[in-house]
Amino acid sequence: MKLHTFKIGGVHPAENKIAAGKPIENLPLPEEVVLPVSQHIGAPATPVVKKGDKVKRGDRVADAGGFVSAPIHTPISGTVVKIDTARTPQGMPVQAIYIKSDEADRAADAEAMANREKPARTEEEIAALDGKAIIDIIKNAGIVGLGGATFPAHVKLSPPPGSKAEIVIINAAECEPCLSCDDMLMRENPREIVKGVELLMRAAGVNRSVIAIENNKPEAIAALSEAASSVAGIEVMPMKVKYPQGGEKQLIEAVIGKEVPSGGLPIATGAIVQNVATAYAVYRAVVLDEPLMDRVLTLHDGETGRNLRVALGTILATLVPGKEPEKIILGGPMMGRTASTLQTPMIKGTSGILLDSRYAHRRPMENCIRCGKCTEACPMGLEPFLISTLSRLQDWDEAEQQKIANCIECGSCSYICPASRPILDFIRIGKGKVMAAMRARAATAKA
Ligand code: SF4
Ligand code: SF4
Structure with a gap:
């Protein structure tokens, strides 16, 4: 059977779908x-x-x-x-x-x-x-x-x-x-x-x-x-x-x-x-004439995984009794955002609560070895090391030229980097700055 996929980039992280099959x-x-x-x-x-x-x-x-x-x-x-x-x-x-x-x-x-x-x-x-x-x-x-x-x-x-x-x-x-x-x-x-x-x-x-x-x-x-x-x-x-x-x-x-x-x-x-x-x-x-009032999310703590239908506005800590976990990621390990606390309400976009200690620590960052793996992995055809460095140096004009706004924040570059560089963290900062500047220019042009 022919399986469809996109042409450039992409990675194969371990699936760890331990909640699959859990009703x-x-x-x-x-x-x-x-x-x-x-x-x-x-x-x-x-x-x-x-x-x-x-x-x-x-x-x-x-x-x-x-x-x-x-x-x-x-x-x-x-x-x-x-x-x-x-x-x-x-x-x-x-x-x-x-x-x-x-x-x-x-x-x-x-x-x-x-x-x-x-x-x-x-x-x-x-x-x-x-x-x-x-x-x-x-x-x-x-x-x-x-x-x-x-x-x-x-x-x-x-x-x-x-x-x-x-x-x-x-x-x-x-x-x-x-x-x-x-x-x-x-x-x-x-x-x-x-x-x-x-x-x-x-x-x-x-x-x-x-x-x-x-x-x-x-x-x-x-x-x-x-x-x-x-x-x-x-x-x-x-x-x-x-x-x-x-x-x-x-x-x-x-x-x-x-x-x-x-x-x-x-x-x-x-x-x-x-x-x-x-x-x-x-x-x-x-x-059913029912507005959006709940959603299904996956709760994954490394040992067990559950799929829960949860009412919007539920305080997440009620789903995970006990003391605050060492690290909380809302969403999946690739695109999810780190949360500082579970004393926060569940909202429409909460697709997962990830408490797996395997994702809790990053390896120490090392110098870039110019291996090019981040570029190979990027599904948007960007040069992640370059745009991340431009962002770190606050060179917003050049970052815009290098199409930082096209980054979909998939995290493939950070995942694949053998030097454990926080590539996406810097890109996110730069993308925010560049997109704000682009919006401001568009608003001025309209006025
Ligand atoms: S996070 Fe951005 S730069 Fe990194 S691989 Fe994904 S699209 Fe490319
Ligand atoms: S994957 Fe990491 S080490 Fe390799 S070029 Fe990109 S930033 Fe440098």
């Missing part, structure tokens, strides 16, 4: 939640509740703060106890809505949870929805890219004038080591995911979709192939196991053989990419 555990709703208003790329949401307000599970508690933004819904019924600052895992202050339930709230939520799989729309009602109506439901449900990027889903489904979508690519690669939440979602909910994909195709106005899955997930490939077999236009495509197969640009190239132009949007290739968990959330929003 998804539906955790009980927490008694209180902390809901940051910024859980997505774009403008923060604006609270529409105040201290003392009573809210019901599923209520919107914050409105989208602009077109590129998403509303927030509460997963528990209760009382708004305060709107105050919370800390992100990296220690940054963000506005957040604090909600606490009482016994009556919990009884009402238990009943709602028992009925949560009941369709709220009939087949006929769903069939009557046009693309715009589906996009509106997705937008109002607060759905964002659940692969970790958290880009609001409705924005991708509304291409700018002059662009036209031809295909919806479902990113089910799950190429990050240690994570298995998408794998288990596919094994357990293939029909719901296929329904979500159909809805995404209608929303985008296309008649073709490819669900791209790395070939190390045979059960997921079989389950989705079976579920999609009777649906016109949906193909399940096994992909070569190579990191970062799930990078948006890499996936587009692997599936349709087109390259996203430098500085351009993926839609320039005619492709709209959505994560497989996003497709499942679309099913829940359209068929």
Whole structure:
């Protein structure tokens, strides 16, 4: 069987997917939640509740703060106890809505949870929805890219004038080591995911979709192939196991053989990419009329791995009782971000909690030996050592010339470097500076 993949770069980190095959555990709703208003790329949401307000599970508690933004819904019924600052895992202050339930709230939520799989729309009602109506439901449900990027889903489904979508690519690669939440979602909910994909195709106005899955997930490939077999236009495509197969640009190239132009949007290739968990959330929003209130994540501590469905706003420490671990990574080991504490709420983009001590320490940094391995590994055709050095030297102009903004922060360069240089750390700093300068120039040019 021919396995599709991207052409340049890539690495093969140990998979360590010890949670693969572990059924998804539906955790009980927490008694209180902390809901940051910024859980997505774009403008923060604006609270529409105040201290003392009573809210019901599923209520919107914050409105989208602009077109590129998403509303927030509460997963528990209760009382708004305060709107105050919370800390992100990296220690940054963000506005957040604090909600606490009482016994009556919990009884009402238990009943709602028992009925949560009941369709709220009939087949006929769903069939009557046009693309715009589906996009509106997705937008109002607060759905964002659940692969970790958290880009609001409705924005991708509304291409700018002059662009036209031809295909919806479902990113089910799950190429990050240690994570298995998408794998288990596919094994357990293939029909719901296929329904979500159909809805995404209608929303985008296309008649073709490819669900791209790395070939190390045979059960997921079989389950989705079976579920999609009777649906016109949906193909399940096994992909070569190579990191970062799930990078948006890499996936587009692997599936349709087109390259996203430098500085351009993926839609320039005619492709709209959505994560497989996003497709499942679309099913829940359209068929069950349920906004995004929880997600599945993988909890991996090196010894054991679990896949948990967790309500948004749950304090992560409640999932990991005991003292704070030595090192916390939220997401996978390649692209995840180090967190300083678990006393922080789980948000839409939290795909994993990684506590594995194997990823806790870096080897001591040595001098670059000019081996060129980082350049070979880079899937964006960059020279990681060069742009990382330019960033360290604060030569932002040259870093921009060397296309630092094209870095997708996949971490392949840092992973492969025999001298253990923190290449990506410097690139991230430089990329932030260069992109801020580029945005400022664009704003001045517009004014
Ligand atoms: S992190 Fe950036 S520079 Fe490094 S390999 Fe990935 S895309 Fe290339
Ligand atoms: S991989 Fe590391 S040692 Fe080799 S050229 Fe790149 S930075 Fe230098």
